Amino acid sequence: GAGVSQSPSNKVTEKGKDVELRCDPISGHTALYWYRQRLGQGLEFLIYFQGNSAPDKSGLPSDRFSAERTGESVSTLTIQRTQQEDSAVYLCASSRDRGPYNEQFFGPGTRLTVL
Amino acid sequence: GENVEQHPSTLSVQEGDSAVIKCTYSDSASNYFPWYKQELGKRPQLIIDIRSNVGEKKDQRIAVTLNKTAKHFSLHITETQPEDSAVYFCAAVRTGFGNEKLTFGTGTRLTIIP
Numbered sequence: 051g052a053g054v055s056q057s058p059s060n061k062v063t064e065k066g067k068d069v070e071l072r073c074d075p076i077s078g079h080t081a082l083y084w085y086r087q088r089l090g091q092g093l094e095f096l097i098y099f100q101g102n103s104a105p106d107k108s109g110l111p112s113d114r115f116s117a118e119r120t121g122e123s124v125s126t127l128t129i130q131r132t133q134q135e136d137s138a139v140y141l142c143a144s145s146r147d148r149g150p151y152n153e154q155f156f157g158p159g160t161r162l163t164v165l
Numbered sequence: 166g167e168n169v170e171q172h173p174s175t176l177s178v179q180e181g182d183s184a185v186i187k188c189t190y191s192d193s194a195s196n197y198f199p200w201y202k203q204e205l206g207k208r209p210q211l212i213i214d215i216r217s218n219v220g221e222k223k224d225q226r227i228a229v230t231l232n233k234t235a236k237h238f239s240l241h242i243t244e245t246q247p248e249d250s251a252v253y254f255c256a257a258v259r260t261g262f263g264n265e266k267l268t269f270g271t272g273t274r275l276t277i278i279p
Contacts, residue, residue, distance in 0.1 A: 083265075091271055092171070093209070093256075093269040095266050141208070150265060151197065154267075156208040
């Protein structure tokens with residue numbers, strides 16, 4: 051079946067602009083995760099959804115970052131007033147159910163470049 | 166919170182030799198440790214995991230060992246092949262209590278030399 055998809059694959063924006071990143075999880079997967087991967091770094095947890103609610107937002111770097119999920123499906127990550135340090139690959143993952151024992155399936159990522 | 170350190174950051178081995186990647190974690194209550202492989206330009210994929218109730222787990226040419234006392238765990242790849250070239254990430258988490266957050270290491274870039 052189809053895997054996790056993300057759009058756009060690449061986004062170049064100017065400092066101060068808002069961007070919206072989209073994630074389409076595997077159908078039926080109730081848990082959805084957002085990560086940030088800076089160049090040469092590991093995966094940094096941003097936020098987790100179970101259904102449409104976000105029990106854990108602890109990783110969001112600042113109030114410029116927000117995310118929502120609708121219909122227990124698509125999720126969007128919004129970054130307002132982008133800064134150069136926001137440049138990174140943003141990865142989305144989904145799993146069948148909550149709990150780290152459930153394998154997370156990753157999308158291809160969105161490479162964000164803030165000029 | 167949990168902190169995971171991973172070493173080495175880069176590793177080159179001759180094809181056919183073994184490779185070992187080590188991770189240490191800070192939260193003694195962490196009890197689940199997955200390993201992800203990310204090939205160049207591709208998405209991370211789970212390759213093996215271990216729970217704290219066992220000390221070792223094998224799957225063909227890969228194995229993971231866990232030392233709870235020392236709070237470290239390692240990935241072992243034997244008889245390495247060119248397709249093993251990738252970045253490998255370890256992670257740790259304390260399951261339960263509504264905690265879903267995997268804490269990842271910074272990754273090891275493994276290069277297999279033909």
